Amino acid sequence: MSHLVSVTLDSYQWTGGQSPIDCHICNAANTADADLCQKCFAPLALTRQAQEQKTAPVTLAVLGAAGAGKTVYxxxxxxxxxxxxxGLQLVARGAFSINMQQTTARALARSQFPEKTPNEPDRWNWVHCQLRRPKVRKPQDVIIPDPAGESILEELDHPGSYPGVQAVLQRCRGVLLLVDTVAIEEGSPDQEYFAMKVLGYLAELRDGAKKGWTQRPVGILFTKADQCETCFENPQRYAQRRASALWRQCEELFPRHAFFACSVAGGSGYRVLPDHELPVLVPLRVEPRGIVEPFQWLIQHVRK
Structure with missing residues (x-):
């Protein structure tokens, strides 16, 4: 028996007699019965569901530094x-796509914000859903991951640290970048620097004017804007005044960009929780504002 035939039989045995499955997110080969991708840890249910569709799902990125409010948004x-x-409606596909929605609802019902996303990629939330839009006959399948903010930063500083982050940024067709308004008002530059790093990374991914990020939508979303009414009144002017370097980067590198403001709480305050040593920000009441509009803009500007 030749060596080539022996390798083929070994591969056949490795997959249990079934063809390996290539991850929809990073294209890594996995055993047919695996639950998570061995490279990026995305649920392989995403791949199996995508294979059932005639049109491939659109991957969108919603990114933010740790504490920016990405998960609750x-x-x-x-x-x-x-x-x-x-109007714009959503139907989740798969039980795993409900986790983040359920976690957020439970936390807000206890007058708390959800815990930050763990750094371990096998614990990240993933959403696969169908979007239905007015005057559009066919629903659109969309995949949205929820990587940890610290993991995103680690990948930006040390490429290859988190293959899942790298794969998402390379595959996504549009991005909402969340920036913590409270941190900006307190004078911290970290939120702006994080956003600028992400945009710089995306700008380097371009591979031609038609396919690169010069033609993809970038939305900058100021979160926790209930703490700053001037941000709600004119998010673009707020960015120009309070995050001028980020505003200039968008103007020069990303023609298809827009600024938004949102809040989940109608008011927030600090209190000491039983499992925390320091006071944490908690919602005084749930009063969502500006939640749908940024995402709707992103969907409308994603080109097929």
Missing amino acids: LGMLMDMLSRRKT
Whole structure:
């Protein structure tokens, strides 16, 4: 028996007699019965669901530094769109796509914000959903991951540290970049630097004017804007005044960009929770504002 035939039989035995499955996110080969990708740790249910569709799902990125409010924003967005009867509507595909929505609802019901996303990629939330839009006959499949902010930063500083982050940034067709308004008002530059690093990374991914990020939508979303009414009144002017370097980077590198402001809480305050040593920010009441509009803009500007 030749060596080539022996390798083929070994591969056949490795997959249990079934063809390996290539991850939809990073294209890594996995055993047919695996639950998570061995490289990026994305649920392989995403791949199996994508293979059932005639049109490949669109991957979108919603990114933010640790504490920017990414998980609570996504959870609230999913919950609002899934309950709508008109306009942009959402239907989750797969039980794993409900986790973030459920976690957010539970936390807010206890007058708390959800815990930050763990750094371990096998514990990240992933959403696969169908979006239905007015005057559009066919629903659109969309994949949205929820990587940890610290993991994103680590990948930006040390490429290859988190293959899942790298794969998402390379595959996504549009991005919402969350910036913590409270941190900006307190004078911390870290949120702006994080956003600028992400945009710089995306700008380097371009591979031609038609396919690169010069033609993809970039939304900058100021979160926790209930703490700063001037941000709600004119997010672009707020960015120009309070995050001028980020504003200039968008103007020069990303023609298809827009600024937004949102909040999940109608008011927030600090209190000491039983499992925390220091006071933490908690919602005084749930009053979502500006949640759907940034995502709707992103969907409308994603080119097929």
